[in-house]
Amino acid sequence: MPPEWRCYCCGESRLHTPDHAFDNNYFSNLQVQAGLLQSDQELFSVTGANTIDIVYSFTADQRAFFASFVVSMIKMGNISPLTGNGWRY
Numbered sequence: 001m002p003p004e005w006r007c008y009c010c011g012e013s014r015l016h017t018p019d020h021a022f023d024n025n026y027f028s029n030l031q032v033q034a035g036l037l038q039s040d041q042e043l044f045s046v047t048g049a050n051t052i053d054i055v056y057s058f059t060a061d062q063r064a065f066f067a068s069f070v071v072s073m074i075k076m077g078n079i080s081p082l083t084g085n086g087w088r089y
Contacts, residue, residue: 024066027059 026040035041043051058065 024058024062027055027065030055031059 026036027044029035030041030044033041033045035044043049044055058068
């Protein structure tokens with residue numbers, strides 16, 4: 001396991017997903033302050049964040065998470081990459 005996936009203070013794994021399965025445990029990890037990255041944890045830890053309800057929803061309903069994931073992947077697949085002179089800073 002890469003060192004960045006371990007807690008900096010005790011060395012324990014920060015991943016709480018059995019067998020590294022693709023599931024909604026990512027969101028339940030956030031609820032117990034075990035987000036993999038600090039930026040992930042911000043989805044649940046910032047008071048008043050509009051993402052808190054999403055974390056609760058996806059923790060409680062894995063099917064809702066999977067359905068939303070499918071829609072997101074389709075949207076990302078439809079993004080046209082900017083190449084050549086089509087991009088700007």
